Amino acid sequence: MIASELSKSQSSPMAKSPLRNKASSCFSDVFLYLGGALLAFLLVWSLWSYAGPDIAGGFPPRVTDSKLRFGFDSRGCLQEEPAVNLRYDPPDRTFYDDPELRYSIEHRIKDWDEKRKEWLKYHPSFAAGARDRVVMVTGSQPKPCKNPIGDHLLLRLFKNKVDYCRIHGYDIFYNNVLLHPKMNSFWAKLPAVKAAMLAHPGAEWIWWVDSDAMFSDMEYKLPLRRYDYKNHNMVVHGWANLIYDEKSWTALNAGVFLIRNCQWSMDFMDSWAQMGPIGPEYVKWGHIQRSIFKDKLFPGSDDQTALIYQIYKDKSLLDKIYLEGEYYFEGYWLEIVKTYDNATEKYMEMERENPKLRRRHAEKVSEQYGAFRESQLNEAGNAKGSWRRPFITHFTGCQPCSGNHNELYKGDSCWNAMTRALNYADNQVLRNYGFMRPDLRDTKTVVETPFDYPDDGPW
Numbered sequence: 001m002i003a004s005e006l007s008k009s010q011s012s013p014m015a016k017s018p019l020r021n022k023a024s025s026c027f028s029d030v031f032l033y034l035g036g037a038l039l040a041f042l043l044v045w046s047l048w049s050y051a052g053p054d055i056a057g058g059f060p061p062r063v064t065d066s067k068l069r070f071g072f073d074s075r076g077c078l079q080e081e082p083a084v085n086l087r088y089d090p091p092d093r094t095f096y097d098d099p100e101l102r103y104s105i106e107h108r109i110k111d112w113d114e115k116r117k118e119w120l121k122y123h124p125s126f127a128a129g130a131r132d133r134v135v136m137v138t139g140s141q142p143k144p145c146k147n148p149i150g151d152h153l154l155l156r157l158f159k160n161k162v163d164y165c166r167i168h169g170y171d172i173f174y175n176n177v178l179l180h181p182k183m184n185s186f187w188a189k190l191p192a193v194k195a196a197m198l199a200h201p202g203a204e205w206i207w208w209v210d211s212d213a214m215f216s217d218m219e220y221k222l223p224l225r226r227y228d229y230k231n232h233n234m235v236v237h238g239w240a241n242l243i244y245d246e247k248s249w250t251a252l253n254a255g256v257f258l259i260r261n262c263q264w265s266m267d268f269m270d271s272w273a274q275m276g277p278i279g280p281e282y283v284k285w286g287h288i289q290r291s292i293f294k295d296k297l298f299p300g301s302d303d304q305t306a307l308i309y310q311i312y313k314d315k316s317l318l319d320k321i322y323l324e325g326e327y328y329f330e331g332y333w334l335e336i337v338k339t340y341d342n343a344t345e346k347y348m349e350m351e352r353e354n355p356k357l358r359r360r361h362a363e364k365v366s367e368q369y370g371a372f373r374e375s376q377l378n379e380a381g382n383a384k385g386s387w388r389r390p391f392i393t394h395f396t397g398c399q400p401c402s403g404n405h406n407e408l409y410k411g412d413s414c415w416n417a418m419t420r421a422l423n424y425a426d427n428q429v430l431r432n433y434g435f436m437r438p439d440l441r442d443t444k445t446v447v448e449t450p451f452d453y454p455d456d457g458p459w
């Protein structure tokens, strides 16, 4: 049975971890309950906007000779660090040379920790930074969108993720074909995540982000040490009381998750996928899910309820799965888009008061300014009324590609909110390019940001 297999948890060899305590959860219960109840209803129509997987777009640090690792190369160009050697793949045998190894979600991978470790041994330039290396995986369906503005929205949603990844030094893979024909709609993410794990033995984490989720704080950096601290292997936005007490199928959101590239994750995804269309008891799982999680209104087994079910059945899974509720690892757009204005005002105020924060800088070093800012956000809070920029805004129920958004959302509310959110995020990016949109509703108008903005001036 699923539960017993999962308890054979094992943590990755790359995950040795001291440092940092968990902060306490800050979300108020009222906030959660309202959000949960509303979501349960809304998600009947909605849920995913993802369908399938191809095409790699990566931004790896470039260095062609490990001797050039730090400092300047022969043309006098400064090299990035940590340097990885993209032109070195020695003939030593690795898991890639095993004809039995299969990428398909239907085939198990064994001894993955050892295989990864061995690959890293033969690729020392990747070993150094492996612990914090993250590959983001996202995607959409293979066909053009039915919604006339769907492909435009998907492009902007993807651009937003590319921007985030470039700023933080992460690779990104956009997949738009089903890697397993049966694993469609919300199940399509599992085959893509598994394939990405095998394609990136040099990465410790794979970060799945739904196509309809976007970064609304380009500065915030994943607190990976928090998850290393007790060897957690998976991170989702969710709350234990909603799983065990409320038994809600929106107790967590499976549209955004981090999963460690290790054997535990391979085993867990096997069990998880067994509750999907490739499993022999797919139909039965749908019935079981609805019998326990009563707010789930549609019959089929879905990946989110399947994940919740496994945690519900085996509480010890929480030793490996971190339910993140301390920041918006993802947040419901209807709750958070309206908080943008207050955040903008507070952030401007911070910048007016502190020349360090408003100093112009190269985009490549913007993480440093994020760190400066972070030290001033202690009082911002995370719950309702927080003036921190929400990290990820998730347009659950909007279905940008099909256009069949939830009937509860009036008129253009989805597209208007999405435009606002995308422009809000893009303003944070454009700032380093010297421009900004003065009006978040007006996508096509930018103005040049004056020197020392936002000090003084009529803003």
Ligand SMILES: *[C@@H]1O[C@H](CO)[C@@H](O)[C@H](O)[C@H]1NC(C)=O
Pocket: 338, 339, 342, 384, 385, 386
């Ligand atoms: C914005 O801030 C004001 C004043 O602090 C507060 O009354 C209001 O509720 C906040 N709005 C949101 C959406 O959080």
